[in-house]
Amino acid sequence: MLKIGITGGIGSGKTTVCKVFETLGIPVFYADTVAKQIMTIDAILINGIKETFGEQSYFEDGSLNNKHIANIVFADENELAKLNALVHPAVFRAFDQWDANLPKNTPYSVKEAALLFESGSYKMCDKNILVTAPHHLKMAWVTRRDQVNEAQVLARMDKQFSDKQKLKMADFVIQNHPNTSIILQVLDLHQQFLKQTE
Numbered sequence: 530m531l532k533i534g535i536t537g538g539i540g541s542g543k544t545t546v547c548k549v550f551e552t553l554g555i556p557v558f559y560a561d562t563v564a565k566q567i568m569t570i571d572a573i574l575i576n577g578i579k580e581t582f583g584e585q586s587y588f589e590d591g592s593l594n595n596k597h598i599a600n601i602v603f604a605d606e607n608e609l610a611k612l613n614a615l616v617h618p619a620v621f622r623a624f625d626q627w628d629a630n631l632p633k634n635t636p637y638s639v640k641e642a643a644l645l646f647e648s649g650s651y652k653m654c655d656k657n658i659l660v661t662a663p664h665h666l667k668m669a670w671v672t673r674r675d676q677v678n679e680a681q682v683l684a685r686m687d688k689q690f691s692d693k694q695k696l697k698m699a700d701f702v703i704q705n706h707p708n709t710s711i712i713l714q715v716l717d718l719h720q721q722f723l724k725q726t727e
């Protein structure tokens with residue numbers, strides 16, 4: 530089965546794009562969401578995170594203290610590398626398991642991941658889509674959605690490849706821009722992917 534990767538910088542609209550694929554009946558694996566789920570259920574990972582970032586990484590009810598971990602890792606590349614090394618292999622395994630269990634008549638599947646290119650997982654996809662949006666819009670959307678300031682968003686942007694780097698690696702681009710329609714762009718790609726699976 531064809532595997533399609535979707536990525537884009539923070540706030541570019543990856544999830545919004547993936548919701549359109551889902552309405553077309555295409556299964557989507559949300560790597561960022563799964564990463565956070567695994568971080569609260571995988572005992573080995575939980576121990577590794579506590580050992581590396583302290584007991585405060587989790588609240589008493591076992592939920593993840595996102596803010597505590599984000600404050601450490603987005604201020605220090607070495608700390609972020611440690612977190613990525615702990616979490617990413619577990620997410621790769623979860624994706625393989627998810628993909629293997631999809632119904633046999635599924636035309637193609639989509640993997641949404643913030644770090645598709647940075648983590649190398651794009652190599653496991655047949656085609657990769659980059660979602661882009663103007664910087665000022667990403668900033669406005671994320672600061673409003675996550676109630677964070679511009680410096681906090683910039684700290685994450687700094688840890689990701691630039692759109693210029695990612696454009697060289699992507700097979701397709703979806704522009705999330707007021708002058709274009711995400712829905713029409715997704716429909717166009719959907720038709721192309723269906724043709725490839727005929």
Ligand SMILES: CC(C)(COP(=O)(O)OP(=O)(O)OC[C@H]1O[C@@H](n2cnc3c(N)ncnc32)[C@H](O)[C@@H]1O)[C@@H](O)C(=O)NCCC(=O)NCCS
Pocket residue numbers: 538539540560561564565568594595596598599602609612613616620642643644685688689
């Ligand atoms: C650090 C954590 C706890 C912060 O949680 P928080 O709820 O604030 O952010 P969330 O997970 O919703 O991510 C929002 C956005 O931040 C950026 N981001 C997240 N993790 C990373 C990372 N490791 N490197 C660079 N940017 C990242 C992405 O643009 C992502 O879409 C969380 O992001 C995390 O556990 N990250 C490690 C797992 C990971 O690498 N996920 C991304 C790919 S699988």
Ligand SMILES: Nc1ncnc2c1ncn2[C@@H]1O[C@H](COP(=O)(O)OP(=O)(O)OP(=O)(O)O)[C@@H](O)[C@H]1O
Pocket residue numbers: 537538539540541542543544545546643670671674705706
């Ligand atoms: N074209 C748009 N018009 C208005 N709001 C938008 C548009 N695209 C995205 N947004 C909003 O911007 C925010 C970020 O979008 P979304 O969550 O889809 O991006 P993302 O790339 O998955 O983000 P992240 O990497 O931070 O998880 C959301 O609150 C979303 O509703």
